[in-house]
Amino acid sequence: MSDAKYFTTTKKGELAELRADLQGDKRDKKKDAIKKIIANMTVGKDVSSLFPDIVNCMQTDNLELKKLVYLYLMNYAKSQPDLAILAVNTFSKDCEDPNPLIRALAVRTMGCIRVDKITEYLCDPLRKCLKDEDPYVRKTAAVCVAKLHDINSQLVEEQGFLDLLRELLSDSVPMVVANAVASLAEISETSPAAADLGELDTPAINKLLTALNECTEWGQVFILDSISNYHPSEEREAQSICERVTPRLSHANAAVVLSAVKVLMQMMDILPQDSGYLQGLTRKLAPPLVTLLSTEAEIQYVALRNINLIVQKRPEILRDEIKVFFVKYNDPIYVKLEKLDVMIRLCTSQNISSILSELKEYATEVDVDFVRKSVRAIGRCAIKVESSADKCVSTLVDLIQTKVTYVVQEAIVVIKDIFRKYPNQYEGIISTLCQNLDSLDEPDARASMIWILGEYCDRIDEVEEILGSFLEGFQDENPQVQLQLLTAVVKLFLKKPTTTQELVQMVLTKATQDTDNPDLRDRGYIYWRLLSTDPAAAKEVVLAEKPVISEETDLLEPSLLDELLCHISTLASVYHKPPSAFVEGKIPVRKITLDKRPQQSESETTEDQPPEQLSAVSSDTQPTPPQDPQDPGTGDLLGDLLSLDLPSYNAAPPTIGGGGGLAEFDMLSGGIGGLQLGGPLGGGMVTAPPPASMAGLGMDFFSLSAPAPQPNNLVAPKTVWLNSTQGKGLEISGTFARRNGKVFLDATFTNKALGPMSDFAIQFNKNSFGLAPAAQLYVQSPLFPNQPFNTSLELVTGGVVMLMNPLDLLQVAVKNNVGVFYFSCNIPAYTLFVEDGKMDRKVFLSSWKELPSSNEVQKTLSYPLADLDSVKTKLEANNVFIIAERTVGEDMQVLLYVSTKLINGLTVLGELKILRNGQTTLSLKTNAMNVVPLVQSSLDAILSQ
Incomplete structure (x- = not known):
């Protein structure tokens, strides 16, 4: 009869009956009673009161009954730690049982019971099982070491279990070797003190490669993952590893295939890039990756996410296999979108024709998200492959003619980027775009269309009426549309000043008086001041050349890509995030700095340690990895910054034209009369608003809060701390200064990306002087493309002290909406000299x-x-x-x-x-x-x- 009968509804007084059966002499009744108890435990009923009676049933030769008893003990031992001690003698006796299955079962159960009192009794049985003659017992004991280390790492190290575990790497049974490798990897990943435990030498690698062919599929995964962390010193050794790992590419298990690919990708960086062997290895990698795309949709998705990383590093591997990424009608949407992304990465002048015809076909599908992605992919092809730009633009125009709303809107968004990439080449299609103005209802599309109108306003008929129609509903527009509209009208005024004075007057009034958006208001005041004081400068600012747009902007930064390639076939490669970003307690592979430096441990350096003791620290102190600023264990998290609370503005309405003399302009004055300027703009004049209404804007352009340095006070020039490549478009340059008895970090944040940045925050790592920010970092948010922002951050000595090498090293983490970025800088000692240092x-x-x-x-x-x-x-x-x-x-x-x-x-x-x-x-x-x-x-x- 099926065991389902044990899950039937229990009756009143059943616990008493079960206790009687457990205390009886009939084995069959005992077994049925324990099965009934396990069933009740499974459905959530409390049967912990039967713990003493269950423990008495442990001493049995029946393997099935013993398994049931052990299952009960694993569940209730933590809630009954005192009673669990009663089972220790039986565990110890079972660890010496002639039956290897019972020995393995006993040591496995003891490892799963997370009770400190039992842990102390586990050491001797575990040591014996690690040296057991039966390989099944040894492999079970190897995994138990990792479990014990998670409970009490100090005990594992004191008892020498880590050395015994490393000895198992030389075991003659591949199954034992695989479990030892998995256990060592688990310990090294979760414990800072054992971070180097997973490092293997050449003899150990050879033993692992020998065991690789005879392991189970998951054993092979563990071994391959360990080999991927090994960096051979010689080309010959790397080539030998590749030869012995390559056969795993034909394995039926997708995890084994991806782990083998991970090893080969690591070895390819060591091989000479122009060698014939490397080219042959590149050709061998393509078939197994292609095969993964013919499996279930879920495996396809995982494979595509990994392929996305691989082709960013080595696109030549799959460049000739573009057709396997063509979308099938029955693919799930998540697979379709990933295939599109990989297609764009593999796009070249040789295959652009076939890709473009596919994308045009996809743009007629019924799935709106997929269609949008397809249309955007056409624009990305035009930007990436210059020779295909004409075909791509022609295709986009054809799609616009379909009059499908979401297709038209997405096409206009990508055409704006094409205009950025190829200025003055495709203006002929603007008239077609203008015919679809009424169908634009999404902010991105409206903002893109307004940008096109402003950029080419001198070539578009009736552009004043078109922009005027947008201005009618200015207050109801999305902020990004309002910002684009403001800039477009100012561009129009600079190019046609005689006919657009009323239009620019209207938009400046709306932007500065009728809005609560500080970014829009700030930009409006800046444009106003530029137009009123220096029209030539206004032209240079507003009509400046645009930065070159590139298809490579969505690529991962090289350091992050290299780290993710080390985690192929894991969740990190699916999320495209390092493990430390989503696994609590994971030791981050990506350090704040790449060099190892001697540092003091937590026990050696405290906030109360006197500075004179810094010199007493031994220079051979073991290096410890810097803590990740995102890790909750390191202190305060990088918090979200509150936006600046700006006052309301009641500036007088500006006027354009008319008389009035040129008023004296003083940035420090509390108020000013009508400031007018005529001349180069064809007689048009813009009256600036009173500067008093601009106080508190939070803009560095008008900031008066930063005190001037003292005379002869040394301040080093700003240097680049974080370049735009490492910061995904964010560049930070800065210096340190001492003002009014305080240390300041003066920095310039520049957005060199294509989109706005926001939500800035900063955090310091432990350092030699305990420096920490005195307040939250303020950077204008959003920070728009090509916009710099100067900020000054006061520093205090309230942080944790840790000796750094060099002593003046400061490790910094900066967060924004794009991600978290790390850099190091050096604090000049003269900024740390205090004012009360004069001695008698x-x-x-x-x-x-x-x-x-x-x-x-x-x-x-x-x-x-x-x-x-x-x-x-x-x-x-x-x-x-x-x-x-x-x-x-x-x-x-x-x-x-x-x-x-x-x-x-x-x-x-x-x-x-x-x-x-x-x-x-x-x-x-x-x-x-x-x-x-x-x-x-x-x-x-x-x-x-």
């Missing part, structure tokens, strides 16, 4: 004498210092204080004794010996010798300015 003469003298001569470092400056007054001024301006001055010797050398104190309280004493010829020697003394190079370089920079 007697204290200075006694401190100098107390410090041993071994703590003195000398350096001869490479430039003369003839002007003593200038030297003093520079030092004092940067908080390096003159304690005493002496003139000694026949050559009248001057001795300047100086002191300075860093922001963490560490004091440095110095002596400058300046000869009459200007030759200078700098001597420094301090308790913490590791700060001497930092202070030396800062004083060098101060004196050489």
Whole structure:
């Protein structure tokens, strides 16, 4: 009879009957009772009261009964830890049972019972099972080590289980080797202390490759994943690995195939790129990937997401297989969209004709999302393959003639990008576009059409009436449409000033007075001020050349792509995100910086540690990976920034034309009269609004909050910290400065992408001086393409202290709507010199004498210092204080004794010996010798300015 009978509705008093059956002598009744208990447990009924009676049933020779008992114990041991101890003796006895199945079952169950008290008794049985003569027991014990490590990692390391696990890599049974590899990989991925545990050497790799052919399919996956993390030092070794892994490409399991592809992709980076072997290997990779596209839709989707990554790195692998990516009528929509994306990546001048005919066919389908993607793909083809632009534009015009609303709107969006890519080539189709103005109801399409009208307003008849019709419903438009409309009308005014004064007056009034959108209002005021003060500058700004548009803008950044290629056949390759972005506790592969540096552990460095102890840290401290700013365990998450609360504006209505003299313009004034300017624009004049109404806009163009640097206070020029390639279009350049006794990070954020950026936030990693932002980062949001924004962020010393190498290293994470980006920069020590660093003469003298001569470092400056007054001024301006001055010797050398104190309280004493010829020697003394190079370089920079 089926076991379904055990799930029938229970009756009152059944627990008492089950207890009686468990305590009876009949084995069959015991088995039925336990099955009934397991059924009740499965459906959620509490049967924990039977725990003591179940434990008494453990001592049996019946394997089926023992499995049921162990299943019950795994479920209820955590809620009954005291009673679970009763089962320990039986577990230990079963681990020495003659039957290997019982031994394996016992050690597996003990590993699954996550109770600390039982964990202590697991060590001896586990050690025996790791050396068991039966391979089934050894493979089970190997997995149990990973489970025990998850419960108590320190116990695993103290008991030497990791060494025993590594010994299993040399086991003669492939099944044991595969489980050992899987266990080591799991431990190394979840534990920072064991991060290097999964690193394998050449002999271990050879053993794994030998076991590869005899493993089960999932064992092969584990082994291949471990091999993919190995980086051979020689070309010959990489080629040997490729030869032994290549047969896995023909495996029936898709996971094995993708894991083999992952290994080969890693090895291909090591092989010479012009070698014949590499070309042959490239040809071998195409068939297995193509085969994956003939399986179930779900596997096809996973394969396509992985192929998307592969072709970004090596498009030549599948360039000749473009037809397999043509969409089938019965493909699910998610497969269709992925195929389209891969087709565009493989598009070349040789295959563009067949791709274009396919895309045109897809644009007539009934699925709206698929049609939109197809139309957009045609535009991407035109941008990517210049020789196909004429055909693509002709195809888009044909699609517009169909008068299907969503097709027309998507076509106009991509035609705008084509105009950007090929200016002054396809203006002939603008009349066709204008015929479809009434069908545009989506913001993207309306904004694109308005951009086209503004860009080519001098070539379009009746453009004033067209833009005027858009202005009638200005307040009801989407913000992106309003912004485009504002810019388009200003362009029109600059090109046709005599006939469009009323139109530009209207749009400027609506943008500055009748809206609550700060971005629209800010842009309106900027245009207004430009038009009223400097028409020539207005032309240069508004009618400037557009940046080159490229099809490559949607590609992943190279560092992220390389990381994702290391995770082919995992969720990371499907999400196109690194594992650390969605797996809690995952050690990120992508570090803030690529170099390993000695750092202190959490136990060695605390916020309360005095600065003088920084020098006592051993230089051979083990490197620890920097914590991911996204990880909740590292402190505060990067929070969403609140938008600036801007006041309402009641500016007087502007007027265009008319008389009125040219008023005096003062950026710092609280108010101004009508500011008018005529001349180059054909007599048209724009009256600027009162600047008082512009206060608090939050724009760096009008910012008055940043105090000016002190005289002679050294501020290094801005350098690029994050380039646009690494930042997916975001470029950050910056410097550090000290103002009014505080440290500031002054940075310029520039959007070099094609779309707007928003939601900016910043976070610092632990650093040598505990620097952290004093407030949230403010960057104008959204930050539009080609727009820079200057910001100043005050820093405080409230962060966690950790010794960095070099000492002035600061690791920064910046977040926006595109992603999280990491970069490193160096903090000049002169910005960390505090204002109260001047010592009393007697204290200075006694401190100098107390410090041993071994703590003195000398350096001869490479430039003369003839002007003593200038030297003093520079030092004092940067908080390096003159304690005493002496003139000694026949050559009248001057001795300047100086002191300075860093922001963490560490004091440095110095002596400058300046000869009459200007030759200078700098001597420094301090308790913490590791700060001497930092202070030396800062004083060098101060004196050489």
